[in-house]
Amino acid sequence: MKDYSAYSDSEIWSLLAAGEEEALAHIFHKYYPGLCRIAYRMTGDTQASEDLGQEVYVDLWKKRQRLHIQTSIQGYLRKALSNRTLNYIRDQKIRSVGDAKILAISSKEPNAQELMQSEDLQKRINEAILELPDRCRLIFILSRYQKMTYSEIAGNLDISPKTVENQVAKALRLLRNSLGPIVGCLLIILFHMIAP
Amino acid sequence: MSVERAQHLIAKRLAEGLNELEGQELERLLEAHPMLEKEEEWMAKVWEKTDHQGSWTPDSEMAWTKVKGKITPSIELPSKKRGLGMNLIKIAAAAIILVGLAFVLRTTFQKNSTPSVYTNLEKAPEIMDMTDGSQILLSSKAQITFFPAVKEERKVRLEGQAFFDVEKNAEKPFIIETAEARIRVLGTSFDVHSENQQTVVSVTEGVVEVSSLDSREKIRLVAGENTIVGVGMELVKENETKFSFEEYNDLLSFSDLPLTEVFERLEWAYAYEFVWDSDKLNSCSLTGNFADKEINEVINILRSALSIESHQIAGKQVILSGGFCQ
Incomplete structure (x- = not known):
């Protein structure tokens, strides 16, 4: 098992684009709990928060070859999570x-x-x-x-x-x-x- | 000047810090309006209380398993499964059919990933769509294993029975290995039938290269040819194909089909061998549609259609006693 923490963000982006699943596992374990907590604070719903967090990674993997990202991985993930969560809330109409x-x-x-x-x-x-x-x-x-x-x-x-x-x-x-x-x-x- | 302005500055001081000018502004506000000190206290209290993150931490391991399950199919493996009842017509130019009670197939699609195994636990065959455009019709109880790519190859192992529709790709040959044989698809349509330590490859379209894992002998088959692979057996070309491609289009739906062929198709689809003792059945034909039926329903239909007296399931055999047709 490689030590992914030694890799820079741009190196990890390249590994992801090349289809290296362990690289995804690495950024999953590193950022997933934090992303879930954002979503939880936003929705107050643990299940929805986990679903949203997981969707971000599944989505990232699906389009990994098309991504040309300059930002940090954490920044990308937060932004993706934020947008997804806002959409979720809009759809759920939990405001009412x-x-x-x-x-x-x-x-x-x-x-x-x-x-x-x-x-x-x-x-x-x-x-x-x-x-x-x-x-x-x-x-x-x-x-x-x-x-x-x-x-x-x-x-x-x-x-x-x-x-x-x-x-x-x-x-x-x-x-x-x-x-x-x-x-x-x-x-x-x-x-x-x-x-x- | 307003309470709002003071609140704004207090909030900023708590969250991000104030620059010198802002600091002075807040100081002036607080000095001029002692009531704001209470407000400052409140804001600080709220700020402090919002620090509480809660004790909830998601189960990352379980979540990762879920994510892995979702991403694996989209890279290398079937992206979806369908029942047989749908459209085998879609199975296009290149098809391989693998049939057998205990045989092994291998193909390679994955990169940098551990083998993944899928078993059809349904009681009917399932179609699996693969990202390279190929399709696998996996019969009941069959298990397919996808191995990490070694070279530029697509490779699978299969136990049980399956029907392969292989998308032609000259740069990435489709390799199938059974316990007895290695089959290389060169852009084509054919059957492979493996059981009782034998693999039968029948080609309906195109060209297939078959090698015996035992003798290392190699043979090329074209449309209309088949061969049998097994330990100690010489590879011989024969001119007969068991099923035509068209028949697979409508595998479990048939009209006036000789019973022996019906049994053959049912064996293929359900992984049960049908055995009967009444010679009167040999000349019977059947019309019917067994798509989406479970094995017990199939047996019940057969029993009433053919006046079968009794049946017994022994291991992988369905034994039918008596029976005749008008």
């Missing part, structure tokens, strides 16, 4: 389910201070992430969990770094607002009262 969840959360109107101490907070945040708009959620996930920089995300998704910055901030603001509606509103009112 998501909207129902948002309503359920907001109707509780918890006391912000209590919530802040609450054990429940983790769960609510996880749910709230799933309620973020799809593209906003994807960008937030790449930033937060994949530890990608704004410029890396921008390059990966073919958008400007400024858009990434706006989307990450939007995500965090939406998360924060969804968790503390009372204080949030209060704060905004107070702020406008005292703002010059």
Whole structure:
């Protein structure tokens, strides 16, 4: 068995194009769990996430001879996974389910201070992430969990770094607002009262 | 200035870090509006909580097995399987038929990969489409093994019975090895029938080269010729082909076909040998369609059509007792 970790990305691309299955096995074991976690954060569904992750590799293998890729393998895989996941979500229309969840959360109107101490907070945040708009959620996930920089995300998704910055901030603001509606509103009112 | 602007800057500080100007802007906002400190605390808390990845980790090994299963066929092997009932008519210019109870075939299509084995566990033959355009009609219980490419060859091993439709490719010859024989396809259509330590090759179209693994003897067969390969046997050309290509087009659907030929086709398709004790059956003919039928259904139909008294399944034999036709 070759030590594929000693190969550069471009060498591995060549091996893949030449039909070397072990090269695919190598990049599978290296990146598959990470890709699944992105998809899981996006969909909240482990089975769908695994399917999406696997499809990326099957698809890569099918068109390996036609690929002329300059980017890193991880970058390619993330991009492929991201597109596939966004399509999946669009097809599943899970937003409608998501909207129902948002309503359920907001109707509780918890006391912000209590919530802040609450054990429940983790769960609510996880749910709230799933309620973020799809593209906003994807960008937030790449930033937060994949530890990608704004410029890396921008390059990966073919958008400007400024858009990434706006989307990450939007995500965090939406998360924060969804968790503390009372204080949030209060704060905004107070702020406008005292703002010059 | 707004809460949103402050949130934006706090978020950026958490996620990516702020440049000097942005840092100063946030400082001014926080100084001017002490209420924002609470907001900062909230954002940080949310940020911290979103760090939780969850304990879920996919089972990579199992996933890889699945992926491997999906990619292997698309490279070298059958991309899909179909029942026999579909269209054998598609089986075109070059066909090989391999029949036998225990015989071995080899072909090479794969590169850099371990042999892969497929067994037809269905009760009816299956057509397997291969990426080079060839097709294999794999009879029930037959097993085919595809080996890694050694040279520029397509090569398989098969145990049981199969019908091959080989796409002509002068640069990549199609090699078949049985326990007794090595068959080289030169762009053609023919049958190979191997059983009881014998391989029978019958050519209906084109040219086939057959070598005996025992004697290393080599022979070329053209349309209408056949030969038998076995240990200690000399390769002799005979002028008779067991099945015509057209008959295979509609293997299990027949009209007024002599019963002996019906049995021959059923043997081929189901990997059972039919044995009967009533001479009255010898002159019978049958019309029917057994496509997609399981062996037990086939036997029941035969029993009622031919008034067979009883039947018995012993190993790979179906023994029919009594019976006659009007």
